[in-house]
Amino acid sequence: MSSVQSSQTQKNDDAEVFDALIVGAGFNGIYQLHRLRQEGFKVRLFEAGADMGGIWYWNCYPGARVDSHIPIYEFSIEELWRDWNWTERFPAWDELRRYFHYVDKKLDLSRDIRFGMRVSAAEFDEARDQWVIRTTDGTVVRARFFILCTGFASKPYIPNYKGLESFAGESFHTGLWPQEGASFTGKRVGVVGTGASGVQVVQEASKDAAHLTVFQRTPILALPMQQRKLDVETQQRMKADYPEIFRIRRETFGGFDILRDERSALEVPPEERCALYEKLWQKGGFHYWIGGFSDILTNEEANRTMYDFWRDKTRARIKNPALADKLAPMEPPHPFGVKRPSLEQWYYEAFNQDNVSLVDVREMPIVEIVPEGVLTSDGLVELDMLVLATGFDAVTGGLTQIDIHGTGGITLKEKWTEGARTYLGFATSGFPNMLFLYGPQSPSGFCNGPTCAEMQGEWVVDCLKHMRENNKGRIEATAQAEEEWAQLLNSIAGMTLFPRADSWYMGANIPGKPRQLLNFPGVPIYMDQCNTAAAKDYEGFVLD
């Protein structure tokens, strides 16, 4: 233990001690809280936001809504789904927040949650096998297990534009949207970024902005949401199938209830292929992305059939051919589906309106932000509001922004300088008793949130129970297991087309971030690996 650590931990000998300290009150954190409490552990949860909901607390921009359909995007706990009904197939952030309040009330969660508590640092006290955890307001607690449920999107990425602070109008990142809201009405609005949040904001701003300018680097290959209102009677009928739907979602690649066609796209006649694509298109949501043929994400030729279908459907909606070339180019900017596709409702029609224009920043780069707006290489775009839909330091950023000291004298951030290294996407060597969920090298970005919260969540609960039953105080991943996990992930990644795009899946959206596939492709294979390790007395870990 370093002398700094030693003096800090000694100072906090009398801090309150928990079995587990959980960070984050999104799906993962509250599932941990609920289940660990049920198992008799003494648990506390710290949440930086003022309310629960995780990303649905922070991402409250107009149009923010989930791309996973109902009932996939909720807990499978019957006590919860039995009495809860949604109003839409793809609910918006405010309804999702109401759901979290409902879950809170049903499971009596918030008595063990402290809101407005941002965990800033943690160090492992080797003498006691405990983490000493600090928050920005100076609170210190100790816990045997440090369970990080910080999500993959808790560190917004703000590009380092020259002059950004000088902008005289309103400026917001979508992931830090003001809780009191902000209106586009009558304003000249600029949206930078065309990822999932960009698409949603563009649709809303197109309705009532005086003028909307969209700054696009790479066109998003957005899919039709096919949003629908849901009434209570329909859902009551649907609920007969919920147990089966929740069973299926545990067995599919991305934790959805969408089964893919096990044939190759190239082995069926073109008419049959198109008929399937049309069917998936009409179903909406992610059906087109993950309900297609088995080789879409592994075979470029197969992938191209899907791109071409998408392109033709999309171009037919855009009136101006030059704009169509920008939004849905004849040649794919990257293979289809290796960047998160995102769902849209009237995104492409918005560009047919007189009050919406597109700036291709590959052709006309942003030079700087000035008080009046955005200066591109082609001139000034005057704005009253600048929306940065520029994404997140995804998957790793929420973890490495906490100053975490393990046993090896280095911080987690230092350890991951060359890229995240984990075992099973749950733990990293040198950081005993620290487990993270929905984190790097687990399915996270490829997995429907609640599915993984429950599946990974149960693995963690079982692990803590195992430790307690076997009177163990310390669990740590071995460096060798971590190396083997990286090799397995690399070999799987190499079989896919994911490395072919500069996506946040690959860490490529952040300048200088090491390029690696941050998510494990495939929930069933992943869980199989995790469960096998657990069954072999937590193979790959050292338990003391």
Ligand SMILES: Cc1cc2nc3c(=O)[nH]c(=O)nc-3n(C[C@H](O)[C@H](O)[C@H](O)COP(=O)(O)OP(=O)(O)OC[C@H]3O[C@@H](n4cnc5c(N)ncnc54)[C@H](O)[C@@H]3O)c2cc1C
């Ligand atoms: C705009 C957007 C749309 C999305 N849409 C979908 C979708 O359609 N389908 C899907 O499956 N997933 C979607 N996701 C992914 C989403 O992250 C997961 O669905 C789910 O929310 C993950 O839950 P979580 O508990 O892991 O993390 P989160 O919901 O991200 O919650 C993490 C919590 O940790 C807190 N936190 C972080 N760091 C600290 C700290 N240091 N101290 C204290 N608290 C901290 C944060 O404040 C946050 O509340 C979307 C994400 C975004 C950003």
